[in-house]
Amino acid sequence: MSASSTTTDPAPRSALDARPEHSADNPLSVHAMTVAYHRKPVLWDVDYDAPPGSLVAIVGPNGAGKSTFIKACLGLIPSAAGTVEFWGKPYARARSKIGYVPQRETVDWDFPVSALDVVCMGLYRKIGWFKPVRRVHRDAAMESLAKMGLADYAHRQIAQLSGGQQQRVFLARALVQNADLYFMDEPFAGVDAATEAAIIDVLRELRSQGKTVIVVHHDLQTVPTYFDHAMLLNMRIVAVGPVGEVFTNANLHKTYGGRLTLLAEASEAVARAGKHKNPSKKSQSSSPTK
Amino acid sequence: MIPTLAQSLTQTQDEIPSLSDIFETITLRSGFNTNAVIIAATLLGIAAGIIGAFALLRKRSLTADALSHATLPGIAGAFLIASALGYAGRSLPILLIGATISGIIGVGFIHLILTKTRLKEDAAIGIVLSVFFGIGVVLLSVVQSTASSGAAGLNHFIYGQTAAMLTQDAITMGIIAIIAILIALIAMKEITAVCFNESFASVIGISAGVIDALILSLIVLVTVAGLQAVGLILIVAMLIIPPAAARFWTDRTKRLVILSAVIGALSGFVGSSMSALLPRKPAGAVIVLSAGCVFIISMLIAPRRGIIAQFIRNAQLKLRIAIDHTLEHKYAHPEKVQRSSLPLRIILRFKGFTNSLADSSSLTESGLRRGRRVRRNHMLWEQYLITQADIAPSHVDWSVDLVEHVLDEDLIHRLEHEIRASGLELEEVAR
Numbered sequence: 001m002s003a004s005s006t007t008t009d010p011a012p013r014s015a016l017d018a019r020p021e022h023s024a025d026n027p028l029s030v031h032a033m034t035v036a037y038h039r040k041p042v043l044w045d046v047d048y049d050a051p052p053g054s055l056v057a058i059v060g061p062n063g064a065g066k067s068t069f070i071k072a073c074l075g076l077i078p079s080a081a082g083t084v085e086f087w088g089k090p091y092a093r094a095r096s097k098i099g100y101v102p103q104r105e106t107v108d109w110d111f112p113v114s115a116l117d118v119v120c121m122g123l124y125r126k127i128g129w130f131k132p133v134r135r136v137h138r139d140a141a142m143e144s145l146a147k148m149g150l151a152d153y154a155h156r157q158i159a160q161l162s163g164g165q166q167q168r169v170f171l172a173r174a175l176v177q178n179a180d181l182y183f184m185d186e187p188f189a190g191v192d193a194a195t196e197a198a199i200i201d202v203l204r205e206l207r208s209q210g211k212t213v214i215v216v217h218h219d220l221q222t223v224p225t226y227f228d229h230a231m232l233l234n235m236r237i238v239a240v241g242p243v244g245e246v247f248t249n250a251n252l253h254k255t256y257g258g259r260l261t262l263l264a265e266a267s268e269a270v271a272r273a274g275k276h277k278n279p280s281k282k283s284q285s286s287s288p289t290k
Numbered sequence: 291m292i293p294t295l296a297q298s299l300t301q302t303q304d305e306i307p308s309l310s311d312i313f314e315t316i317t318l319r320s321g322f323n324t325n326a327v328i329i330a331a332t333l334l335g336i337a338a339g340i341i342g343a344f345a346l347l348r349k350r351s352l353t354a355d356a357l358s359h360a361t362l363p364g365i366a367g368a369f370l371i372a373s374a375l376g377y378a379g380r381s382l383p384i385l386l387i388g389a390t391i392s393g394i395i396g397v398g399f400i401h402l403i404l405t406k407t408r409l410k411e412d413a414a415i416g417i418v419l420s421v422f423f424g425i426g427v428v429l430l431s432v433v434q435s436t437a438s439s440g441a442a443g444l445n446h447f448i449y450g451q452t453a454a455m456l457t458q459d460a461i462t463m464g465i466i467a468i469i470a471i472l473i474a475l476i477a478m479k480e481i482t483a484v485c486f487n488e489s490f491a492s493v494i495g496i497s498a499g500v501i502d503a504l505i506l507s508l509i510v511l512v513t514v515a516g517l518q519a520v521g522l523i524l525i526v527a528m529l530i531i532p533p534a535a536a537r538f539w540t541d542r543t544k545r546l547v548i549l550s551a552v553i554g555a556l557s558g559f560v561g562s563s564m565s566a567l568l569p570r571k572p573a574g575a576v577i578v579l580s581a582g583c584v585f586i587i588s589m590l591i592a593p594r595r596g597i598i599a600q601f602i603r604n605a606q607l608k609l610r611i612a613i614d615h616t617l618e619h620k621y622a623h624p625e626k627v628q629r630s631s632l633p634l635r636i637i638l639r640f641k642g643f644t645n646s647l648a649d650s651s652s653l654t655e656s657g658l659r660r661g662r663r664v665r666r667n668h669m670l671w672e673q674y675l676i677t678q679a680d681i682a683p684s685h686v687d688w689s690v691d692l693v694e695h696v697l698d699e700d701l702i703h704r705l706e707h708e709i710r711a712s713g714l715e716l717e718e719v720a721r
Contacts, residue, residue, distance in 0.1 A: 124491075
């Protein structure tokens, strides 16, 4: 999808040529991406280069286009304009190095599959079209489940897992993909403390292996402790860079507008960053104060 | 009125076949044509069962209904065109090609309505289904008013009629069914991936568009294959009922597909056999009714997902809650007498929790243990809700017994600590 927009729209291409910093080392390079739903733009002119080996949080209010950004990068929804490249290549040629954790709510958890079946799906690309899942694949999937602490739940139907366990199944499926760049859409939403800890362990391990993880994140309080980089998004990029530099009061103001209650909490969180042990969930929608 | 109706019904009734006729038919010894039809109907049942399972998982069952109704204008139209061009209009391949084309056009219209307007799928399906069927009925009346005797058979495509099927018709139907079965089994892994999680499948390179087109083609194959035997009104039942019945028995895709195929095969076999024995009974309806019986039985008696099993589970849960509450109350307030129903008192006594049947009965050792445990877990839950609930607001099983399974040990220790710190007594329970 991204490749076709290069050919149909000459403007981004010339802009791309004019960017010397554009590098094949960057796992993700987004240039001039604009996405529209029903002719109403939801993302404007996004430029972003993800550095290798880092954990990146995408934060912003509801409707800011966080999920849209991920989906547009992955070609799940078409971009109206712009280019997306992975290590300097279009998506179709980098597919095997890209992992994805979609939002948990997007699937029907009553679907007749076991946790192990779901994790095996992460290997379908490696297995190939029309070829059967073999023992090696099941063993690899099992290993990945065990890593997420779910070895005992492998043969349960997914409806019989708790929300946190379901999220860990999705993580296990992404891990078994053995990708170099991961996109995760709200992996921390509505999970228990044990799952949150398990996920953050996985993220850190991925980073230590030099992989990049881009995470849509809701909880501003944990951004400074969990992530290296942050992208503050509200239909356009407000600020992007190392958390210490961009996660400032002023930038948060620009991102979240007049939602003052939330901002007060957020800046408090920044101040306390690192000391916080047991974060509680505060969603943006729960702060109606203007 | 009623006697006349009954009389007219008895007049059209078939003679009841002898046992030896039944035996000959179901063991495939009653003539080549009958056998061919029965085998083909069984194959159709397998194909519909497998493909129906995927349609169910992709939530596309009703699209199949619109598709099958939309085949009628194609059948009548193909007959008219072929006759006008001087071919034999009744030729099965020509009719089936016509059916396929108009069925696909019908689905195309659904897609058009969904993408270009704000109407939702139910409306789109309803519109296409009825309008195409209406066109078909009109064309059919044109056929009947103009064409020769060769047109008479077209009515069979609406309700299905195995008795009128020729051997070569049965072979055509069987071959189409086998093709559909093979394609479905080969692509099962990819279809399952898209049905479960479309976006993930797309990311790993399994395009939802391609798989949806494949599922649709398979539905077209089954529909077209089953037109003659089952008819376009009821063919959708062969796609929906077997997988829906199978779903009660299993929660694995592979088993669902196999079981659905078995139920479909059984319905096809029973329905076409009965139709061979009782030629006035429409095979399509009998096939569908056979599947319907399996569905109703499954819905009632299936373990875990069946209605009876669920009823029993609910009753057990209610009973356990009643027992727990009574024991907790007796444990916490031994001096107060709480009234409870006689059955409950009998159960408590029978389980060895109380010493007598009276409301005022004291607890036995095991009753005390159970009451202590319930009390402790209740306190833990309360503390959890007060202090921790914002961590996991959803997906918590509130059953008291499960506290150790739902909350991790660390958290339980913390809760215990908090309860003690607040000055409340917390019973020790050996874990």
